[in-house]
Amino acid sequence: MKILLKNAHLIDPVLDSVKLGYLIVCDDKISKLCYGKVIEDEKFFDRVIDCSEKYLAPGIIDVGVKICEPGERHKESFRTASLAAASGGVTSIITRPDTIPAIDTPEKLEFVIKRADTVSPINIYPMAALTRDRAGSEMTELGLLRDAGAIGFTDCDQVMANNKVLTRCLTYAASLDMLVQGHPQDITLSAGASATSGKFASLKGLPSVNAIAETIGVQRDLAIVELTGVKYHFDQLSTARALDPLKRAKRDGLDVTAGASIHHLTLNEMDIGDYRTFFKIKPPLRAEDDRLAMIEAVADGTIDIISSMHTPQDEESKRLPFEEAASGAVGLETILPASLKLYHNNSISLPKLFRALSLNPAKRFNLNRGTLEPNKKADLVLFDADAPFVLNRFNLNSKSKNTPYDESLMQGKVIKTFVNGQEVYGESINE
């Protein structure tokens, strides 16, 4: 199968450019990328798509998605998460192991891989737990999990308190040359908090955590990363002060990267307003200064990856007093339009956005994807960056509808999504 996607604005995160041109997909791979007018004979193609000068970019690779199988399929399943991803321009998902039970044995991992293979048209790469039950005391079978297909290890938002155990786990992971993802936080400071310390939390009377808890977490983790030489990724940073130690570590040559959630880049603590629980996430939404610092960090490359931290919660777990309500928000379908907010307000260019959405996650997790270069897998998203719409959460494909963007005006609609050269989501366009 040969597909010609012509007349598209090609977003190239490697060359940091956006140019009009065309792209040829041959079976599951990109075979050619050219700028300018089409010089090929269209009759040699099985399919010719006129992109009408819309944007064509490498598909989004979303790191840290929670699919609630096993355990809470009523919140999200592999099928619904894939539908949500495909319609949101997400072509690869890196899943979190914080299911019930946690993915902490090769047998459980096998279940995840089998389920993903059976029902999902998009790429699913599972991470496995670093410790049993994510309890922070006993290392999981990292070697056997790697052999069974784990792409990395993480205990998700469970921060390991015991530095001895953490050091041994990271040492063992380093010996396997495997990536570990951590959640930087000082858990003694953050215990019980549901907002960030400051005027807002004080006014609303919410238990809060000082932003410094994240800095302490980052510094602790970096010290052990330096000791063990492990490849390490911070799942999400959200505060300005945590960026300095990260910059220093990168400058010193540690193999460390960091992510930010799209929610922390587009929302701040004030959005919580009158105790709106859809805005309760972990770590909590921060001050506006922090948000601006994070955007700058994405633009200058200090923050490597933007992810949705897709965390489905059913209505009941959110329809509770703010402190009691579950944390997390869905994000697979909104990560693109929400990221485009940063483009529309001139904070970040499109190629730099896709560097954080596609290129860097692919690099970090060793996936042969994430760019428009020939020979890469043809994971593509064609989108109209300007199309406006008002988000109605009940139109989401995710089983859970807990999005903070409900009823907000957004810009940017996915027209088509391709995974391995196959169209997995499509609205009609000139063919």
Next chain:
Amino acid sequence: MVFCDRHLLGIEQLKQVEILEILDCAEKYVNLNRETKKNSNILSGLTQINMFFENSTRTQASFELAGKRLGADVMNMTMQASSIKKGETLIDTALTLNAMNPDLIVVRHPQSGAVKLLAEKVNCSVINAGDGLHEHPTQALLDALTIRRTKGRLQSLSVAICGDIAHSRVARSNLLLLNKLGNRIRLIGPRTLMPSGVSELGAEVFEDMYLGLNDVDVVMMLRLQNERMDGSFVPSRREYYHRWGLNSEKLSCAKKDVIVMHPGPMNRGVEIDGTLADDINHSVIQDQVEIGVAVRMGVMELLARNVSRQFLKGG
């Protein structure tokens, strides 16, 4: 007569010639032990006390047998059950025993350096039967003699020591001894069980058994204790066996005439495949036990000689 120390506390203090003298002396007891009448009267009239502050079956039995075959009066003291429970310090225990005029004390203690401390407080000879993570010299000597008897030489061999290096006094003593005699040592094990800075002690470090065992002449397996397999140092028993357990597939990377050793007690199916442990073509694990008695007899003979010499000199 080159070995003239009063104690045997470790391999670290021994010179190459001293090691060889001990091995030569032990060699004759290997033959004696195969006779029907195994006794000699070299230690006749001397008193040997075995003080084990840590559980041991085989080492204690080996020392007891060695002493008895040489004609000594042997007394075993199981220290967990006695005075330390009542709060006596190690030094007081040593002084008390010393007052009973023993000639030879064999000590095992869970703390590194404790045997040396005890040796400083008594007038007799002390043999270190294992102190903490530090040394187990008679084990290294018996391993050396086993290698020499099977391989015909004790230099220019490539020896792999595999498993829980970090918690092994056997590994430390063997590393020291085999290095002094000019062999190449490889340490193989998970990074979490490799002591820091160990490569500076004259060993090549490997994590992969297949790479580490390539072309070696001798494989020494170490015991992995149960509590270390539970996700603390290594994830699980099955992952450990999968990656570091010795089986015939991994062993096929070594030389054809490779020998397999284990200080015991073995965990079959954890660090070593059960069938392989019994394979008479490679395994010398039973020989190690036999030679162990002879080596301890040799050590005792030399120490007894040194004590009487010093006594004469001093007198």
